[in-house]
Amino acid sequence: MRNLTCIVCPIGCSLDVEEDASATDSLSVTGNRCPRGEVYAREEIRAPKRVVTATCRIEGGAEHSVRRIPVKTSSPCPREKIPALLRDIYETAVSLPIKAGDVVLAGWNGGEINVVATRTLD
Numbered sequence: 001m002r003n004l005t006c007i008v009c010p011i012g013c014s015l016d017v018e019e020d021a022s023a024t025d026s027l028s029v030t031g032n033r034c035p036r037g038e039v040y041a042r043e044e045i046r047a048p049k050r051v052v053t054a055t056c057r058i059e060g061g062a063e064h065s066v067r068r069i070p071v072k073t074s075s076p077c078p079r080e081k082i083p084a085l086l087r088d089i090y091e092t093a094v095s096l097p098i099k100a101g102d103v104v105l106a107g108w109n110g111g112e113i114n115v116v117a118t119r120t121l122d
């Protein structure tokens, strides 16, 4: 039995997840107040993903008041791929000006994930 807290909405239901090792994809989820909790628990157990936040270098950063810009993924990234994604983010340099929401790394992981700026800098 595993216990998870559902993070889909602010209620934060406490989910109990029971796996039946003898059956393929057999998970029993209880404690969820709505179907989204079961979907969350299944994904968290089988293929966990996270939204990744990091910073990118600013091209010619020494000339600006800040040297890095905060960024985040536009969709969750499979957890096992986060180290590779972070390496690519840290190798990426952006030019100013940039607006919050501008894509700084497009189509990562076969087009599935964009990395976008979360701050506007002139």
Ligand code: SF4
Binding pocket: 006, 007, 008, 009, 010, 011, 012, 013, 031, 032, 033, 034, 035, 036, 037, 038
């Ligand atoms: S199970 Fe439903 S109600 Fe409970 S935290 Fe998740 S989304 Fe919210």
